[in-house]
């Protein structure tokens with residue numbers, strides 16, 4: 001376990017926990033094996049099938065001699081070299097897989113305790129800790145009180161946003177169908193999102209039985225910074241209602257105001273305020289290792305009505321019989337019966353960092369992204385392609401004059417070149433409105449200002465070399481002509 005902690009975690013000090021148990025790693029004394037300088041994948045070594053070819057096709061029928069030691073050596077020699085280093089300070093791709101020593105220890109504790117809190121009776125303290133922690137986090141995020149247990153709503157900790165969206169959508173679906181005449185009308189239900197909404201929503205809608213052509217993607221534009229237009233949404237809903245269809249659900253991504261607290265909840269909400277749900281991925285930016293997604297709902301009864309399995313009387317304890325509605329059975333709030341005791345990890349993070357510590361952590365990343373954005377803006381060969389919010393910078397290299405049509409290909413090659421540097425940085429891309437752009441998402445626990453400026457140096461260097469190559473090719477073509 002110690003090996004894993006050394007490899008995967010070290011705190012950058014922003015809001016570091018003052019906890020003796022975790023100090024040696026949190027303060028970052030040079031750890032010989034921390035991954036601050038981890039190399040990214042070498043495409044010459046790591047290609048599909050590379051690991052499967054090196055491992056036996058069958059599990060050993062008996063324990064090997066020194067099995068655990070041998071397996072750990074394989075982790076070091078075969079597995080780690082074949083991983084993308086999400087915990088590297090130079091991992092600026094996708095979104096962060098947030099981590100902290102505290103949460104890793106919380107995970108270890110959870111694994112050791114290994115309870116299954118599907119009902120209150122099955123693990124009373126785990127159930128109640130989850131209720132406490134979602135209320136703590138909800139208050140810290142300044143969510144409406146109606147979403148908290150203390151005011152009649154409530155929350156749960158699921159694995160991912162995909163699950164959270166699905167659960168909220170299924171609850172909204174069943175509630176609406178009950179209002180309009182039952183499941184035979186499922187084909188009339190329509191859901192809404194923008195053309196920038198994560199595919200998770202369309203997937204959830206499909207699983208929930210919403211017809212594929214009843215998922216409206218409201219077009220956004222660069223002029224509006226890809227925001228969902230309320231007028232366009234209203235028009236789409238009106239047209240659907242006029243056609244006899246039934247607007248059901250809007251998946252909106254809300255950006256929290258810059259302060260307080262500057263976190264980025266992705267939220268899904270039904271058009272009716274009574275049926276609002278909110279979700280926040282704590283494993284993205286809040287130092288709670290994967291997986292940990294909080295879902296809050298204003299009307300838990302709707303979730304339970306859709307996902308409850310009360311005929312499973314065998315799972316109901318005397319406490320539930322006695323206290324009825326006061327007892328939360330989290331199995332009725334999600335897809336699965338078996339579920340993890342995630343609250344312990346999040347509770348430890350909140351206690352060891354405090355809300356201010358987490359704000360400091362997030363703000364440090366936002367500052368670094370702002371400084372990356374300033375560097376992009378200061379170089380006339382580049383443009384920032386979408387207004388930065390928080391810690392994501394989208395940008396692209398502008399092609400030489402007269403070669404606008406080459407812009408996407410140029411940027412595709414730029415990303416390849418940037419990511420080919422084994423020592424990082426590692427970035428990802430997006431295609432928005434036909435424009436290919438690079439994404440620099442700051443959020444790794446270990447990332448510091450210097451990693452961001454070094455990343456920019458690599459981008460500039462690779463861009464200069466690509467532009468030179470383009471120029472040379474053009475002049476050779478001109479001479480030949």
Ligand SMILES: Cc1ncc(COP(=O)(O)O)c(C=O)c1O
Nearest residue numbers: 095160161162163198200266281
């Ligand atoms: C806006 C948004 N929604 C949903 C998701 C899916 O999250 P998860 O992987 O937790 O299901 C992501 C993941 O990056 C996201 O960025």
